[in-house]
Amino acid sequence: QDLDAIEGLFKWVRDLGGEVNAEVKQNSNGVRGLFATKDIPEGQYIASIPAAAIMNAGSLNDSFAVPTLITLRELKNPYSRFKPYVAIWPRPDEVINSCNFPTEYIGMLKMPYWEKNVNEWSEHIGHLLTGDLDAELEYTIKSSTRYVLTHRRRRLLMAPIFDLANHDRSCTTYLTPYESGNMLHFVAGSDIKQGEEVCYSYGNMRDDYALIHYGFLPDLEDPPRLALVDHRDFKPDSPYTHEEAPDDVPLEGEPEVLRAELQRLRNIHDELKATPDTMPPRPPGEDYLYDTLKELERRRLNALSNEIQRLSFLLNDRTEL
Numbered sequence: 001q002d003l004d005a006i007e008g009l010f011k012w013v014r015d016l017g018g019e020v021n022a023e024v025k026q027n028s029n030g031v032r033g034l035f036a037t038k039d040i041p042e043g044q045y046i047a048s049i050p051a052a053a054i055m056n057a058g059s060l061n062d063s064f065a066v067p068t069l070i071t072l073r074e075l076k077n078p079y080s081r082f083k084p085y086v087a088i089w090p091r092p093d094e095v096i097n098s099c100n101f102p103t104e105y106i107g108m109l110k111m112p113y114w115e116k117n118v119n120e121w122s123e124h125i126g127h128l129l130t131g132d133l134d135a136e137l138e139y140t141i142k143s144s145t146r147y148v149l150t151h152r153r154r155r156l157l158m159a160p161i162f163d164l165a166n167h168d169r170s171c172t173t174y175l176t177p178y179e180s181g182n183m184l185h186f187v188a189g190s191d192i193k194q195g196e197e198v199c200y201s202y203g204n205m206r207d208d209y210a211l212i213h214y215g216f217l218p219d220l221e222d223p224p225r226l227a228l229v230d231h232r233d234f235k236p237d238s239p240y241t242h243e244e245a246p247d248d249v250p251l252e253g254e255p256e257v258l259r260a261e262l263q264r265l266r267n268i269h270d271e272l273k274a275t276p277d278t279m280p281p282r283p284p285g286e287d288y289l290y291d292t293l294k295e296l297e298r299r300r301l302n303a304l305s306n307e308i309q310r311l312s313f314l315l316n317d318r319t320e321l
């Protein structure tokens with residue numbers, strides 16, 4: 001991810017009347033991110049982004065093709081007035097999500113729900129490119145890695161500077177509504193110290209969701225969290241929202257309820273263990289996506305074992321895994 005073009009972006013935003021109290025560096029995980037250049041007390045602005053620097057990529061009521069084509073147009077047009085912004089976007093091979101997930105890795109997901117999702121995206125994007133998109137097959141874009149959604153006007157916006165903040169689930173920074181006025185303010189939800197990384201919570205994401213939608217695994221949590229697809233409240237047939245995401249409250253209840261959940265988790269665990277890799281092994285550190293998929297599998301198994309043990313203990317059932 002390019003650091004050289006950042007200076008041009010910051011100058012452009014400031015020339016348009018914006019204010020930025022942050023700089024861009026690589027964080028300790030080697031990921032490009034935003035860092036405070038001064039102490040920013042709670043409620044104060046990390047950045048104020050002028051409307052002229054924000055790309056309106058269309059409405060959620062439009063076809064999914066609209067935001068894709070608008071952003072592509074700005075990316076490809078040598079005269080785009082968004083050039084300084086477009087210059088810092090990741091290159092196609094620098095970010096992975098369901099839209100460009102390489103087909104040879106799909107089987108390594110070992111989760112039929114996400115495999116189907118990725119296959120559908122690939123088909124969808126293919127139809128968009130060849131011009132024979134089936135209007136019945138629409139999707140709402142929730143999966144892009146840089147959009148922010150405004151609620152009242154239902155616009156997909158691309159806001160520079162703000163979109164350099166990396167995800168942290170517990171992060172309290174927030175955006176002002178941007179319903180009136182000329183600025184989108186990015187605000188500290190609690191005191192931020194000079195030099196600290198400025199984060200933003202992309203939502204209550206679990207590992208599998210974060211990988212598919214943003215291409216990374218969030219920081220490991222303790223106790224480990226089940227993958228979204230493994231959670232008892234996951235509903236594959238209804239659209240997912242962060243607001244109604246399965247919660248982290250440990251299951252309690254009558255022994256029959258716990259026993260049924262224990263059996264359900266054991267089945268998933270055993271099936272996952274028995275599912276072979278669909279690719280030959282690769283040495284660690286050589287292939288980001290391969291390593292990340294194997295790490296996701298390890299995390300899934302670990303979270304499943306952890307919950308199986310907790311339930312077994314409650315039921316006084318010490319069957320070893």
Ligand SMILES: C[S@@+](CC[C@H](N)C(=O)[O-])C[C@H]1O[C@@H](n2cnc3c(N)ncnc32)[C@H](O)[C@@H]1O
Nearest residue numbers: 001031032145146163164165166167214215216
């Ligand atoms: C809105 S951008 C954030 C800025 C991005 N790092 C950049 O340099 O353009 C979202 C992308 O940043 C990366 N990212 C965000 N949060 C991350 C995290 N906690 N760990 C690793 N990568 C992260 C992922 O590639 C994700 O798709």
